[in-house]
Amino acid sequence: MLSDIRFRMRALFRRNALERELDExxxxxYEHQVEAYRKVGHPPEEARxxxxxxxxxxxxxxxxxxxxxxxxxxxxxQDLRYAARTLGKNPGFTAVAALSLALGIGAxxxxxxxxxxxxxxxxxxxxxxxxxxxxxxxxxxxxRPISYPxxxxxxxxxxxxxRMAAYRISAAVLVDGAGAERVPLLQVSAGFFPLVGxxxxxxxxxxxxxxxxxxxxxxxxxxxxxxRRYNGDPALLGxxxxxxxxxxxxxxxxxxxxxxxxxxxxxxxSLDRTAARESRASANSLYGLGLLKPGVTLEQAxxxxxxxxxxxxxxxxxANRGWRIDLIPFGRLRNExxxxxxxxxxxxxxxxxxxxxxxxxxxxxxxxAGRGREVAIRKSLGATRGRLVRQMLAESLLLAxxxxxxxxxFAYWGCQGLLQLVGDLDQxxxxxxxxxxxxxxxxxxxxxxxxxxxxxxAGLAPAFRASGRDLTAELxxxxxxxxxxxxxxxxxxxxxxxxSALALVLLAGGGLMMRSLxxxxxxxxxxxxxxxxxxxxxxxxxxxxxxxxxxxxxxxGRRLVEEIEALPGVEAAAPAFPAPxxxxxxxxxxxxxxxxxxxxxxxxxxxxxxxxPHYGRAMGLRLRAGRWFAAAETxxxxxxxxxxxxxxxxxxxxxxxRFSLGGAKPPxxxxxxxxxxxxxxxxxxxxxxxxxxxISFSADMLVRTAGDPAAMAAVIRNRIRGVDKSxxxxxxxxxxxxxxxxxxxxxxxxxLLGIFAAAALCLAAVGIYGVIAHAAxxxxxEVGLRVALGARSSDxxxxxLRQGMAPALxxxxxxxxxxxxATRALASFLHGVTPTDPLTFAAVTLLLTAxxxxxxxxxxxxxxxxxPAGALRYE
Amino acid sequence: xxxxxxxxxxxxDLLILKTLAPGPQHGWAISQRLQQVSKDAxxxxxxxxxPALHRLERRGLVKTEWGASDNxxxxxxxxxxxxxxxxxxxxxxxxxxxxxxxxxxxxxx
Numbered sequence: 001m002l003s004d005i006r007f008r009m010r011a012l013f014r015r016n017a018l019e020r021e022l023d024e025x026x027x028x029x030y031e032h033q034v035e036a037y038r039k040v041g042h043p044p045e046e047a048r049x050x051x052x053x054x055x056x057x058x059x060x061x062x063x064x065x066x067x068x069x070x071x072x073x074x075x076x077x078q079d080l081r082y083a084a085r086t087l088g089k090n091p092g093f094t095a096v097a098a099l100s101l102a103l104g105i106g107a108x109x110x111x112x113x114x115x116x117x118x119x120x121x122x123x124x125x126x127x128x129x130x131x132x133x134x135x136x137x138x139x140x141x142x143x144r145p146i147s148y149p150x151x152x153x154x155x156x157x158x159x160x161x162x163r164m165a166a167y168r169i170s171a172a173v174l175v176d177g178a179g180a181e182r183v184p185l186l187q188v189s190a191g192f193f194p195l196v197g198x199x200x201x202x203x204x205x206x207x208x209x210x211x212x213x214x215x216x217x218x219x220x221x222x223x224x225x226x227x228r229r230y231n232g233d234p235a236l237l238g239x240x241x242x243x244x245x246x247x248x249x250x251x252x253x254x255x256x257x258x259x260x261x262x263x264x265x266x267x268x269x270s271l272d273r274t275a276a277r278e279s280r281a282s283a284n285s286l287y288g289l290g291l292l293k294p295g296v297t298l299e300q301a302x303x304x305x306x307x308x309x310x311x312x313x314x315x316x317x318x319a320n321r322g323w324r325i326d327l328i329p330f331g332r333l334r335n336e337x338x339x340x341x342x343x344x345x346x347x348x349x350x351x352x353x354x355x356x357x358x359x360x361x362x363x364x365x366x367x368x369a370g371r372g373r374e375v376a377i378r379k380s381l382g383a384t385r386g387r388l389v390r391q392m393l394a395e396s397l398l399l400a401x402x403x404x405x406x407x408x409x410f411a412y413w414g415c416q417g418l419l420q421l422v423g424d425l426d427q428x429x430x431x432x433x434x435x436x437x438x439x440x441x442x443x444x445x446x447x448x449x450x451x452x453x454x455x456x457x458a459g460l461a462p463a464f465r466a467s468g469r470d471l472t473a474e475l476x477x478x479x480x481x482x483x484x485x486x487x488x489x490x491x492x493x494x495x496x497x498x499x500s501a502l503a504l505v506l507l508a509g510g511g512l513m514m515r516s517l518x519x520x521x522x523x524x525x526x527x528x529x530x531x532x533x534x535x536x537x538x539x540x541x542x543x544x545x546x547x548x549x550x551x552x553x554x555x556x557g558r559r560l561v562e563e564i565e566a567l568p569g570v571e572a573a574a575p576a577f578p579a580p581x582x583x584x585x586x587x588x589x590x591x592x593x594x595x596x597x598x599x600x601x602x603x604x605x606x607x608x609x610x611x612x613p614h615y616g617r618a619m620g621l622r623l624r625a626g627r628w629f630a631a632a633e634t635x636x637x638x639x640x641x642x643x644x645x646x647x648x649x650x651x652x653x654x655x656x657x658r659f660s661l662g663g664a665k666p667p668x669x670x671x672x673x674x675x676x677x678x679x680x681x682x683x684x685x686x687x688x689x690x691x692x693x694x695i696s697f698s699a700d701m702l703v704r705t706a707g708d709p710a711a712m713a714a715v716i717r718n719r720i721r722g723v724d725k726s727x728x729x730x731x732x733x734x735x736x737x738x739x740x741x742x743x744x745x746x747x748x749x750x751x752l753l754g755i756f757a758a759a760a761l762c763l764a765a766v767g768i769y770g771v772i773a774h775a776a777x778x779x780x781x782e783v784g785l786r787v788a789l790g791a792r793s794s795d796x797x798x799x800x801l802r803q804g805m806a807p808a809l810x811x812x813x814x815x816x817x818x819x820x821x822a823t824r825a826l827a828s829f830l831h832g833v834t835p836t837d838p839l840t841f842a843a844v845t846l847l848l849t850a851x852x853x854x855x856x857x858x859x860x861x862x863x864x865x866x867x868p869a870g871a872l873r874y875e
Numbered sequence: 876x877x878x879x880x881x882x883x884x885x886x887x888d889l890l891i892l893k894t895l896a897p898g899p900q901h902g903w904a905i906s907q908r909l910q911q912v913s914k915d916a917x918x919x920x921x922x923x924x925x926p927a928l929h930r931l932e933r934r935g936l937v938k939t940e941w942g943a944s945d946n947x948x949x950x951x952x953x954x955x956x957x958x959x960x961x962x963x964x965x966x967x968x969x970x971x972x973x974x975x976x977x978x979x980x981x982x983x984x
Binding site for chain 1: 901902903906922923925926927929930933941944948949950951
């Protein structure tokens with residue numbers, strides 16, 4: 001075997017030397033033969049003749065070459081060299097073909113890189129598949145977070161996991177003399193770090209008592225935070241940090257550089273220390289991790305956890321009914337939400353590649369048509385059909401290789417651009433994939449596979465068409481084909497139809513997403529987002545625990561509003577909790593006084609907005625009736641939105657009516673005003689019932705300015721520090737920016753689909769143009785004849801246009817029908833526009849028709865200018 | 876040529892291996908030797924000798940070396956490898972058994 005390979009390798013790579021040796025060996029034999037004949041008395045001439053007769057040198061050589069066993073490879077190399085020569089002779093064709101393939105392959109590889117990173121690639125932490133994400137699922141959804149009591153029971157009752165731990169993704173505001181900063185935080189249960197297999201780079205892990213209620217509050221910092229905020233000072237360990245929401249915590253360790261378990265975290269605090277009283281039914285916000293015992297399969301683990309879940313379901317039917325334990329190989333849990341959009345994008349780029357393949361196929365067909373005679377001659381010289389197909393496939397594969405190489409480059413750029421567009425990956429569910437997103441070996445493998453597949457798919461039909469031609473008919477023809485190739489024309493028309501149809505589906509998808517995005521950006525949100533600055537403040541000394549402290553905070557809040565509003569260029573300022581387009585929502589149930597409760601005894605829910613008296617002015621809310629409350633009315637007065645008013649007091653005047661929160665009991669709150677419905681809870685959601693209640697202080701504030709809000713940031717910050725220099729101001733951003741950030745997903749999705757649709761449009765235009773230009777070129781003589789017989793140039797143009805537009809229009813109709821069904825897949829991503837929006841469909845149909853017309857027009861115009869005398873002499 | 880035997884498939888390889896058993900030979904010598912030992916009953920088509928030699932080399936049964944021939948010309952010498960010797964044994968046994976069986980079958984009336 002080994003000798004065989006060695007021999008063949010030698011045969012392949014040292015062919016010239018081998019040929020020389022073969023020549024010498026056979027000559028040696030031949031000369032001895034001649035000598036032998038001479039010895040038996042033949043004259044030299046005759047001896048040579050006899051030896052030659054007996055020993056056909058060339059045939060023996062050919063057979064020896066066969067015996068080397070590399071003939072197939074040899075011929076393939078020959079094919080490739082030949083293909084390279086032909087392609088080199090037609091640089092224009094080669095460039096267009098390779099470029100359109102590169103576009104398709106590059107887009108596919110880039111999207112695959114993202115898809116792979118998020119959904120398929122095994123996590124670097126997988127530990128041979130023993131590392132498992134633990135979540136919960138019911139009949140409908142899987143991968144949901146779990147509650148702390150359930151986690152504890154699972155941990156105690158199972159025998160399949162060596163270790164188990166849980167974590168919660170959260171954030172906290174870190175405050176110190178240097179200022180305040182919102183940092184991502186992970187609450188982790190005991191044993192988290194040993195389970196993940198990580199030891200602190202500096203300091204130590206949690207001690208057991210630090211995971212118990214009442215134990216010391218400590219935290220580990222990420223290496224990155226330690227470097228950024230504390231310049232890597234080791235003296236930080238042992239010092240207290242103030243975490244708003246957690247109180248003072250002592251820094252005890254620093255995690256290794258680059259460590260993350262999915263979402264980035266800058267601080268790690270104990271989960272067990274504070275979670276003991278969390279409820280089983282709600283507070284489902286933990287993710288579990290487990291390391292399977294060696295030898296335990298995922299199936300076995302699932303079986304046992306299933307039993308545990310059933311037992312707990314019986315024990316706690318209220319909280320656990322219908323919920324099972326979901327075990328997922330680590331790294332797969334994340335990004336369930338990204339699955340649908342990523343697969344949709346993959347489908348879209350698949351369409352682009354298909355169009356590119358159809359284009360290439362068409363170009364190759366056109367060329368094959370021009371090579372009929374060459375093929376016929378080769379055939380008559382004994383080339384088999386298989387050999388011819390192989391030779392032509394070599395050409396398309398070489399093109400595919402070029403396209404693939406350029407595609408890998410495009411994919412690299414595409415990935416860079418994509419990451420640029422996405423920005424901070426940690427704002428996506430599950431955070432940045434471990435191992436990052438980029439062009440790795442897996443993606444390159446995908447690229448190679450896509451290129452080969454594209455090359456074969458595009459080249460096979462033309463190769464068979466070209467090699468299967470009738471020999472004598474081809475040779476008899478005096479010039480390039482005069483009609484008669486109906487089948488080929490039909491094939492090429494089919495490709496044009498296919499391209500147009502695919503392009504239309506993509507255009508419809510891209511168009512719908514663009515419309516949806518436009519709707520989200522331009523629809524009236526119910527408030528005036530321009531010229532509003534949002535900011536947050538925090539102070540190491542500010543506390544709001546006791547009544548006295550709360551009074552101080554209220555006093556501070558009032559002074560802040562006063563001082564900020566006194567600034568020139570400021571129109572209104574208001575504290576707001578929660579801040580619009582900020583970090584959370586607040587909700588409560590309400591009871592309208594005197595209303596009979598619902599049948600099931602449940603109270604309706606409303607979103608709560610605790611805001612300063614000037615909030616209406618700061619946000620630009622429209623008051624429909626009544627007035628805004630005053631600061632002194634805290635806890636007694638409220639403004640409700642129209643929806644809430646309709647829901648609670650249908651057909652009545654809500655002003656002066658009373659309601660209560662959290663149950664049908666005092667304190668009663670009086671409605672003093674009705675505001676117009678807004679989308680301040682998010683541009684994607686329709687407004688629900690909303691309640692505005694007075695508050696004097698909040699860590700989040702809104703300021704309406706007369707001019708550019710960003711330009712006022714420094715002045716406002718200074719004024720706040722002037723009131724209390726311990727206050728740190730952070731997260732300062734115009735409201736419009738925050739709103740725009742909230743549309744990031746929509747924007748990315750719309751942009752990508754739009755880009756792919758544009759690519760599809762370009763490729764389809766090139767394809768249609770190529771086919772029509774080729775067909776028109778073939779008809780030069782006919783056109784010349786028609787013109788000579790009196791046809792007007794408009795008749796000629798019409799002739800060419802009709803030939804091109806017929807298959808394109810067929811494709812457009814087909815594509816519109818296909819898109820009608822396909823865009824349903826987009827339904828959940830669309831806002832303010834239906835998946836079959838007639839306007840979008842009409843627009844993209846018109847667009848594609850116009851582009852197809854333009855692509856046909858160029859060859860048609862050329863045909864119009866045909867000089868009949870020249871055309872008839874031609875050929 | 877009618878009195879000469881056509882070689883059954885595969886036997887040429889065996890004959891070549893056998894010819895090489897005493898020591899290295901070049902192609903011309905192999906062809907002469909074959910003719911000689913078969914008393915001219917076997918005519919090796921020279922067109923098939925060289926491809927057969929190359930095939931044997933590919934299979935690792937013979938190895939080649941350039942050396943000087945009797946009249947001091949460069950010639951390519953073929954030589955059995957260890958695998959080649961083993962193969963010769965095996966094929967000789969096979970052949971003898973087959974010949975015996977064939978003879979026995981043909982003898983019985």
